[in-house]
Structure formats: C-alpha cells, structure tokens
Amino acid sequence: MESVSPPAGRRLGPRSLRGAIVLSTVGLMTISMVVVGLFIQLLLSRAAHKDVDEVLHQRATQAVGLIQDASRNKLTVPTDTLEPGIEVYDAAGRLVAGSVGGSVQELAGEMSTSRSEETRDGADGQARLLALPFITPSGERGVLVVTQDTRPYERSERYALYATGVLAVLVIATSGLIALRVTRQALEPVTQMAQRAANWSEHDLTQRFDLGPPTNELAALGETLDHLLDRVASAILAEQRLTAELAHELRTPLTSIQGSADLALLRGVPDPSTRRDLEQISASAREMNAVITTLLELARDESPDSRRRTCTVADLVPALVSAASTVTVVDRTAGSAASIAAPRDLVVRAIQPLVDNAVHHARSTITLTAVDRPDSVELTVSDDGPGVAQALRDQVFEPGVTFREGGAGLGLGIARRVARSFGGEVGLAPELAQQNGGGAAFVVTMPRR
Template structure:
C-alpha cells in the first residue's frame, strides 16, 4: 500500500505531465507557424534551402519542448515532495510521540491548541482518546492493587495457621498432610497476588529505567527444574540485560520454566538471543508438546493440560505485556522433527 506522500506526489506529477502535454502541443503549434514563416522567407530568398530550414526549425522546436517538459515535471515533482513532506511532518511526529508515550508514560498529550485546523482537530481527538485509555488503565491498576492488598492478609493468616497446625505433636498425620496441601496452595496464591501487585506498579518501575541482567534472571529460575531433569541454558554473548525490573522478569519467565518442567521427559532448556530491539528468551522441553485443542486457548485463565490451575501462562503473558513484550508459543528446538513444547518470552532490550 502506497503512503499518502507517494500518492500526493504522483498525483501532482501526473497533473504536471498533463499541463506539459498541453504546453507541448501549444508550443509545437506556435513553432510550426514560426517555421512556416521562416520557410516562406527562405523560399523567397533561397528556394533550394527552404526544406533544410524547415527541418532544422522542427528539430529545434522538438528538442526545446522535450527539455522544457522534463525540467518542468522534475521541478513540480520536487516542489510537491517538499510541500507534502512539510505538511505530513506533524503527523509523523505525532505517531512517533504516541508510540514512545505508550511505552513510557500515559500522562503526555499532544496539546496542539484549539482545533482550528485539521491537524489540531486530530490532536484534540487523540488527546481525548488518550485520556480515556489512561483512565481505564489506571482504574484497572488501582482495582488490581486494592484486591491484591485485600487478599494478602487472609492468605497470610491461612498459611500461618496451616503451618502452626502442622507443628502440633498430637495431630493426625492425614490432617497434617491436608494442612501441607493448604499451605502450598496459599503460597501459590500469594505468589500470584504479589505478581499482580508488581504488574500494577510496573509502569512506574519502567519509567524509572529499571534493568535486569538476563544471565541472573535465567539462573534464578533454575530451582524450578527439579531432579532428575536437567536444566540447560544458552545465553548469547550479546544478550546482557532487558529494560524491566528483575522481579517482574523472573515472574514472567518462571511460569514458562515450571510449565516446561511439568511436561519434560529429561531436560528443560532456556535460550536467550537478541532479535532486533528485543531479547528473545526461548523455553523448551522434550515432552509431548502442546495439545492442538489447547494451542488457541492455552493463555486463557483456567486452561490446563496437566490438571493445574491454568494461571501460569496467563500470568506470564500479562506480566510480559505490561513490560512492553509478549509470550507466544513456538516450535520446539531448531529442527522440525524435534518434539516438545516451546514458549518464547519477548522483552525490550536493556
């Protein structure tokens, strides 16, 4: 699809070409009349040279017309390019600023003044849209933060009570096992709530220019892969950091590693590569792979192929997107014949 600038320039050049056709025809007519006058004069003074005079006049007229037409078309095209470039410069600047603001801060506005021109009206419309988007995002963040705070207290009480009940010497072993399950579930819920709190605060953390070391993040998720599985890492030399807080990066990567550990047969591998302006963290296992019926809805809360809660991948994607990245499924390994599941965590490079 051609850009608006290309369309305007091409339209201007076509118009100039049409004008030149008219100009050429008119010039040819005028020069033809002039040549005929010269020929009449030559017939009077030098009849044998009249034909040569006519042909020379015709060639000169054609050459002059073609050169003039080329110069006029080139000049009109250059002027059109300059005018269109200056006219579209504010639109390009607005697009670049909007992209930068969406990644850093939602409080910026274009503020082009009263909508007396088309661009000012566009800027005012975008400012109103940004206001609504910012309000919606802030409302969601505040609600998430409030709910997380409200849930942390009872969860802490549940976990503490379960732990104290397990320490009683006269307790039933079966009850003690049930309390251990309750404590583990409370710990998992507490981790999810902590993650939601950090996600709600992630715009402020990103605005502060936080950086996370990729090798350190990869090393911190290694305990999620227990024996007898092997944990294999391959971090490229040019991959150093990502533009995000280390705690949030771990919370985006850990669910992917835990999911791979649940499905792996012998090993879980984490690879880190630099792809453009993003760092690609590829987590893969050598298990059975992702079931086809789960591939489209695996990131929905509650979707699980192993009997889990189905929140891990959903939380990982939410955290990644809050940091300006994403989590996507991919083919495992480098060969098409390799089995297993593979997920890619994309984060902005530091």
C-alpha cells in the same frame, strides 16, 4: 516480537503520508506533462503539414500562372523564371522543363500523369510533392510537380520536443519541491503533536496541548487528542485503583488461608489425606499470591528508571534452576552475553511459568538454551515430556485454556503478557521440540540493550 519504531517525523518514505502526497503530485504532473507534450507535438505536426501544403500550392499556382502567360500558341515554359524543385510534364508524361533531383525524382515521374491534384511524401520523409494538372490557353494539357524540403519543419518540431521535455522536467521538479515544502510545513505540527502525545502517555498523563478553540484543523486535532488523553488517563488511573483495591482485598484472605494451612501443618496432622489437602491449600494460596503480585506490577505505572534497568541470561539462570529442583536441568546458556533491556525480576516472572510448566510435564530433564540475535536474545525452555497436542497449540496462551491436569490455564497467558510489557514475546516452537526428540519447547524473545 512486535517492536515500536521511532516516529519518522523527518523521514520521507513510501509509507509516510508526506511521501505519498509528494509521489502522487509528481506522478500526476508527469502524466499531465506527457499528455501536454503529445498534444503539442501533434499540433505542431499538423501545423507543419498545413504550412508545407500551403507553400506547395503557392509555388505551384505561381508557376502555372507563368506557364499559362507564356503558352499562348503552344506549351512554353519560361525556364529563366522557373524555381528549383519544379518539373513540368506534357500530356504524355514527358519532362518538358525543370528538375527536382535527389531521391524524389522517381516519385515525381510517377506523379507526371496525374489527372487531379495529388500530394505525396518522399520515401525518406524529407520532402513533400504536389502534382497539379493545368491547361494552357492554347488547349494543351500538362502536369506541374513541385517539391518542398520538409527538413526545416522537422527540425523545428524536434527543437519544440526538446524544449517541451526540458520544461516538463522543470515543472515536475518544481511541483515536487513545492509539494514537499507544503506538506512538510503542514504535517510537521501534526508529527510534533503525535510525538508529544506518545511521550506524555508514557511519562506524564496530565500534559495537554491546549491549542484553544478549534478555529482550524490543527486546533481541532489538538482538542480531539486532549479528549483522548483524558480518556486514556482516566482508564489507566481506574485500572490502577482497581488493581490496588483487588490486591488489598484478595491478599488479606489469601494470607489468612495460607497462614491457617501452614499453622495446621506445623501443629501436625495425623491423617495423611487431610495433610495432603492442607499442603495443596497452602501451595495454591502461594501460587495465587504470586499471580496477583504479577498482575499488580503489570498494572502499575513504572518509572523510566526502572524501564532502563538491564540484565543478562546469566543473571536469570540461578532463579530458574532453583525452581526446577525436582528434575535435571541442562544449562546451555553460556553462549549468551548480551544485555537484556528489561529488569531481572520482570524477565524472571515472564520465564518462570514456562519453567514450572516444563517441570510438571518433563519425564526427567528440562533444557535451557540461549541465543543472541542482532536485536534480541532468545531463551528456549524445552522438556522431554509428551509435548503439546496439535489441537491446543493455537490456544495454549489464551486465558482459561490448559493442557495440565489441575492447572488453571493462567501461567502461559501471564508469561506472554509480562514479556510483552517489556517489548518481548513468548511463543511455542514445535520445530525445536522435534529436533530435541519430542516434548514441548517455548521460546522467550527479549529485546537487547
């Protein structure tokens, strides 16, 4: 059954335009802030490495200058001015003075024989070492190893990462709120216009928005909807006039045909063949009159009061059983007590063609079964006849298609159209027919009040 959900003007869901815009904005800002955060971290990391290297070079250059000033005759290290974290090695790689301590002592020893400037990171990543070879004025060679603690720089990078994360969250949240507010203000008039248009199309075809000249997007939309409502109103009024004229033009000759046939039958017809023909003419005229009445009622614009009328399955059964007087009717509808959100006469017109079809095909019995669902009532009409051929199951509700000898192919199509007019549906249920031992089974789904 096709159902129409209420307008979601104030609902933010994944399928709404407002939700899609907000989610897109939040997603875009999230990606942007991640990219910006990675760029900032990369920039800070490179800047920190550069600063550490500059500090190492400054310390190493200063220490080499002091050593060269003190080493006029032989390699001499002024220990009183040597900063902590510096070691001096001679040409053979022996420690002359200084100490670096900690976990980088072994690495400093490995760098003591370097022949060129060399920079390495400590194994724990908390220090960086620089090996700088030098030559004293007396011609002696040595290697100066300088270490620099990198933990303050890493701590600064970590604080910058935390600050970037907090800033990113604030920017994303602010962007989402701004997008939500802007889209709400921009789309609220559109939602109201859609609701008004839907209400007017059901109750008052003369109402229009009348927003004036299309000076902006909303005014242009209002003008477009006004033109659309004009065309809808013209189409509905034209259909109502056409159906009224057709009903008047067709009912008059049909009444004359039926009256003439009934009058001839009342007078008495001695020829059995002629009598059967007259009875067929009279029955066909009645059936055509019922079809015309149903189509006319569907085309009319019903009032809201008539749409709010309800009924129950118990209200429908007497009319359905009386139409099946030639076969046995098994009534299994006692378990249904829900109210159907549709007028009784309209529901009967939706089910009557199914009952007539079951009576025509049943061998001896038809069965009526009703089940209450959370939002609907399902009424099943089944018979013990030959059933519906597999090739016709997808076509039985199309106009002009029939699997009944002498049928016009209109009944089932009209039944579905009537059911859909009050929010119901009619369908074939072959699995229920198989459970019942064969025959045909049709299910009418009706909305609950």
